[in-house]
Amino acid sequence: MASMYFLFLLLILIIPILILIILTIILKPRPTKIPIKGRHVFITGGSSGIGYALAHEAASQGARVSILARNVDKLEEARNSIRLSTGIDVSVFSVDVRNFDDVKKAINEADPIDVLICNQGVFIPEEFDKQEVDTIKFMMDVNLMGTFHLIKAVLPSMKSRKDRGPCSIALMSSQAGQELIYCDERYCIVTMLAHLVHALPY
Secondary structure (H helix, E strand, C coil), rough: CCCHHHHHHHHHHHHHHHHHHHHHHHHCCCCCCCCCCCCCCECCCCCHHHHHHHHHHHHHHCCEEEEEECCCCHHHHHHHHHHHHHCCCEEEEECCCCCCCHHHHHHHHCCCCEEEEEECCCCCCCHHCCCCHHHHHHHHHHHHHHHHHHHHHHHHHHHCCCCCCCEEECCCCCCHHHHHHHHHHHHHHEEEEEEHHCCCCC
């Protein structure tokens, strides 16, 4: 009788664990690799840092690359560096993402875009009670509204495309998202991304 009771308890514990393991294997998200050779990759904040590294990698994989940033000199320097090391010429756009009309003009000029990487971002670390309102507004305008402007400008052409492969939008975040203001911006961006999943046709 005791052995039957022990077996029953064992089954009660083992069966849910087995189901959980099976579900984990079946439902585990798998990374999707989208080939970018011959496709147009548009990267903001592409004149330095992560954006530059992404632009360099995309160019070396045979993508058509456009980079957007504010500083013309840095853009030209990035373009020359990528051309020198990969032999690929990238397009550059000197635009402030806070200005929707300028963003829309750059996106229309670069169209069609297969992959948009919203990588622009600023973070000015300071204690919240000492931070100027204008500084907070500047960060919000670049990081949050800038991303909104880019997506708003590119989405119509991405949705109406018929003959090109799948399109993608990537949004960058940061460990600095743990800071109060930056955290709110990054949360909004993640929420925006969740809605984009339903907006894109692929």
